[in-house]
Amino acid sequence: MSKEYKYKPIDVTEANLYNEYFPYEEIPKVAINNKIVPLNLPEEIWITDTTFRDGQQSMSSFTVRQILKLYDYLHEIDNNMGVIRQSEFFLYSSRDREAVRKCQERGYEFPQITSWIRADEKDFELVKKMEIKETGMLMSCSDYHIFKKLGLNRREAMEKYITVANKALDAGITPRCHLEDITRADFYGFVVPLVKNINELGKKANIQAKFRACDTLGLGLPYGGVELPRSVPAIISGLREECGIPSKALEWHGHNDYHNVVTNSTSAWLYGAASVNTTLLGVGERTGNSPLEAMLVEYAQLKGQKGIRLELIREVCEYFSREFDYTIDAKRPFVGSEFNMTKAGVHADGILKYEPIYNSFDTKKILNSPVVIKVNQSSGLAGITAWINSYYNLKGHNKINKRDLRVQSIKNWIDNEYESGRNTDITSNELVNLTNRYFSVELANLEMDQLDEVN
Incomplete structure (x- = not known):
């Protein structure tokens, strides 16, 4: 190497492949030396x-x-x-x-x-x-x-x-x-x-x-x-x-x-x-x-x-x-269509009471991704109610309560579906039709622009 360069590499005649860490026939190894380096977050990143x-x-x-x-x-x-x-x-x-x-x-x-x-x-x-x-x-x-x-x-x-x-x-x-x-x-x-x-x-x-x-x-x-x-x-x-x-x-x-x-x-x-x-x-x-x-x-x-x-x-x-023609994993954090989706009834019940319980930040405001509710055999009254309130963007005194008898009627229909052998989620189209059937014309005629996206 030219004398112009002060720092010389440690030349070796054979490649050092660190086989003790990377044995090709096995999963790579983690070696611990317990040397802790202090954190040093730059002021600007x-x-x-x-x-x-x-x-x-x-x-x-x-x-x-x-x-x-x-x-x-x-x-x-x-x-x-x-x-x-x-x-x-x-x-x-x-x-x-x-x-x-x-x-x-x-x-x-x-x-x-x-x-x-x-x-x-x-x-x-x-x-x-x-x-x-x-x-x-x-x-x-x-x-x-x-x-x-x-x-x-x-x-x-x-x-x-x-x-x-x-x-x-x-x-x-x-x-x-x-x-x-x-x-x-x-x-x-x-x-x-x-x-x-x-x-x-x-x-x-x-x-x-x-x-x-x-x-x-x-x-x-x-x-x-x-x-x-x-x-x-x-x-x-x-x-x-x-x-x-x-x-x-x-x-x-x-x-x-x-x-x-x-x-x-x-x-x-x-x-x-x-x-x-x-x-x-x-x-x-x-x-x-x-x-x-x-x-x-x-x-x-x-x-x-x-x-x-x-x-x-x-x-x-x-x-x-x-x-x-790129497929994004539905569960992928922040970008998947279901990253903030809930199906479990107990989670939906929490969202009904206070959305931050099961949503760590306002995904609708920050990522333009409102909480998504999917209804299935485990959703219960809370899941159905949360779907209606979310889909129709019902706030304050307009929100539906899970004790509403009309919600129970929708649940009865859903229970019958699964008792008859169904194993797929209830679609948004089906839930819209059920809402039309059991709720007022005023609610059923609310804007449904998000239907295709939710499906």
């Missing part, structure tokens, strides 16, 4: 988006029109708050570049447009031509990638990465170094010297280089007392303290292979990274990326909702379903 890069890789290619519409949604949800701060794009095809130009023409401050390239000098020329001020650069860090995929050793990999980072710095472009597969990498033997070298080059160029810690296989663990390389707290605090990287230059990128993507992202914030990387609805390779909507809710819990327009997320869901 934000979200970045990779829907048009990592997200698009897992779906059919987006058209320019679709990319522009989704970019508009990101801007509208952010509402000029700078919480959704950046969105990254591919530059390889003519369609990719046209989409970037169209988005650039919007002139939005947020999300800022960045790009993604391999650590390759030819790729870097695309960034310069598109006049993009910041670009992600793929820098594979684990020996799985360095030895087994790239066919290099650590010294050669570091030289390759630093050369391209230098190209960006020389051109006045901020390099965002994507530390791929960091949760299987030799942190002190390769990651730390690489990051310190690039950071020093950035200081000489008067540009703060950025670093994205990429949990490529979702192996990161969010809790304290876990050993490297899997510990999110140790990775983030290590990049800050060992490498001197400020929080504003640290970002986390996760995958959901082990159901930890949201908690890992939040953990990265809590231990000092200012930024977490997401996609709309969590689309992405294999099990997907951290869902943007989930991290917006996490952000609101940590910092407050501010002016973020969370109610637009429902529109995004409808757009995905329509444009990409």
